Amino acid sequence: MGQLLQFDGASMDDSKTTAPAADKTPVIELRNVSKTFGEVRSLSGIDFKVYPGEIVGLLGDNGAGKSTLVKTVMGYHRPDAGGEIFFKGKPIRDWSVNRARSLGIETVYQERALAEKQPIWRNMFMGREPRTKWGLLDVKRMKSESARLMTEHMGFTSAAVHPDNTVMTMSGGEKQGVAITRALYFDAELVILDEPTMGLSLTETKKTLDFVGNIKKAGKSAIFIDHNIFHVYPVVDRLYVLDRGKVAGVYTKSQITMEDLIDRLYRVARTGSLEEAKPA
């Protein structure tokens, strides 16, 4: 519990968070994926991998192709001809949102996809409500499971939090916690977090980043998209930097300090390259 609530760069031990051995099969792999919308080429020749138990950060300026890449992973976009998507090493041809979800790719949307007036237990099981053998809603289980998830996974110890509380009474960070916990609960292999800290206060952001840490603890993978490098860097294992639809660089966290990364991001924004202006 205390582990969940403390978060800083140091608590994510580097020796544990370095990239898994390369011989492991990635959960998801994109090979040479391009995406064109009419005249606009949003992605060109992207190679992208996420290993099991790995949190991958996706950085890049507006228009770098972050959301197009992520929407391709979640099945919303289909790659142009020539691009391939592999799930656990198997090539998948009929990629779609439903296919991706059935394989265990869950998305935590920016708007969190919660029903605010409903109690937490209804939100936790939204769209996948458990039933008793009579076919009726297993309300008892929904409530007790929600209470368990809230205390064990979301770190709620407060007497004020109960599964019967409506979501609108929660803070932004706590709502994000419900959304992430929900994704994890349904056996997600890969959780996509689309700017989860957007519009959140400082403490709420911290809470949300703690939840991201939970994903790793649960042995699942995640793709973490954010503008803010200070949010992304501490929780991820590897980082992809996108620029103008291309992968400008891939870093394992142990290879690069946050300061160095910031320098390079500025450089890529100005010059379009991470490497050439590297200080000699």
Add this chain to the structure above:
Amino acid sequence: MSAEAVPTTKPKSNAIGAPSILRRHGSQLGILGVGLAMWLAFVVMAPTVFLDIDIYKAFAESTPFFAIPALALTFVVITGEIDLSFPSVMALGTAAFCQVSEAGFPQWLGLMAGFATGAACGWLNGALVSRLSIPSLVITIGTSFLYRGIELVMQNGTGVPLTEEKYATMLQIFTGQPFGVPIQTLWAVAFTGFLWVLLNRTRFGAHVFLVGDNPTSARLMGVNVVSVKTWCFVLTGLFAVFSGLMTSFVGNYFWPTTGDGALLSSIASVFLGGTSVFGGTGTVLGTLVASYIIGAINAGIVSAGVNAFYTQLVFGLVIVVSVVLQTIIERRLQRRPIITN
């Protein structure tokens, strides 16, 4: 509210407190309170009438006429829609029953024809609203005229006598008095129980709340918004036909104008019963209690010796005040978070 102060003495405690009963069931307790207060006022003002069992029997016979469609309408309102066409469906379904039965077919076949008509009308409403995203307020005004028009053409504007000799069984089903209790109210209570289970203990019911609360979220999480909305309208169609049949058998005659007068009472029952005007929350029990309150207002005012012209005034006040209060409470709940850690 004590929940404002989060205890810090036992941070490791897994104890989690429930929201107060008032917070969870505020609107239902409110409506019960209003009902009780009104009843007491009537008892004080007209003790001879309100301490006699006859007046309650009269309520029990007349109220289900608009209470039964209101119960199903609650589902539609929770999804954030409205159905203004159900009074016409009451008539059209009953007309279908009469046509089939009068043509010499067995009456159970007539019943099936009636309910099938109701379901079809509801399905059309639901499909137009959910598939084409037409505001239900607008399209059900249209279908209201459409269904009534079909019925009037079918009946050529004339009614059908529903005599004791010919419809003995039907009269038992819709107007009997087992153990001296009017069966209309027994039906209303039984339907309330059935719909309570449907709303609170089935996946469909869970999705009704989600769709009304946030259709986008519901869709993202795999809820079939179109199907949920459509089924709510179908449900309203079925219950409207039941009420149409019941009303006609009570009067031993099917009038082509059947259903007139149900619209505002039913809608008022839903909102007075605590169902949110914004969708997302509501209860069938609240609707049932509210229907009887609305049924009592009319009789109560008259028998209390007040000029009958006041009926509408009181009626309007009760509805306006209850919706305003409900909205204020909802706003306050949103502005006052109870989680502070």
